[in-house]
Amino acid sequence: MAVYVGLPRLVDALLRYPGLPDSGLSKDTGTTNGNTLRVIGSGSAFLIGTRQTDQTNYSLADPGELVSVTHLQLHMLARGAQYVIDM
Numbered sequence: 001m002a003v004y005v006g007l008p009r010l011v012d013a014l015l016r017y018p019g020l021p022d023s024g025l026s027k028d029t030g031t032t033n034g035n036t037l038r039v040i041g042s043g044s045a046f047l048i049g050t051r052q053t054d055q056t057n058y059s060l061a062d063p064g065e066l067v068s069v070t071h072l073q074l075h076m077l078a079r080g081a082q083y084v085i086d087m
Contacts, residue, residue, distance in 0.1 A: 007046065011069060014050045015058040029079070036084050039077045047083060049073035 029043035039045045049072070056069040077083055 007048075008066075010046070010048055011072065012067070014048055015053075015056060015067065015069065018050060036082055037077075038082045039079050041079060043079070045077045045081075047073075047075040047077070049075075 027043055029039065029041035029045060031037040031039055031045055037045070037047075052071045052073065053069055054071055056067060058067045058069065061067045075083060
């Protein structure tokens with residue numbers, strides 16, 4: 001079983017810089033460039049959206065402290081999957 005532990009870091013980056021799309025990749029995995037991402041390699045890609053996020057304690061949390069956030073969008077894409085980026 002593969003466990004992806006970088007998800008909290010991605011969410012932290014998105015909360016720090018709102019409006020930026022972010023993604024995470026499993027080992028030996030990548031995506032193609034352009035408006036349509038295609039997952040290549042042996043693992044999965046994670047895309048996270050914050051457009052509909054409405055509740056978080058991020059601005060009150062101390063550095064390194066766990067935060068809460070609701071209404072994140074999470075897309076998990078396996079090898080060969082495609083995703084059209086809304087720009």
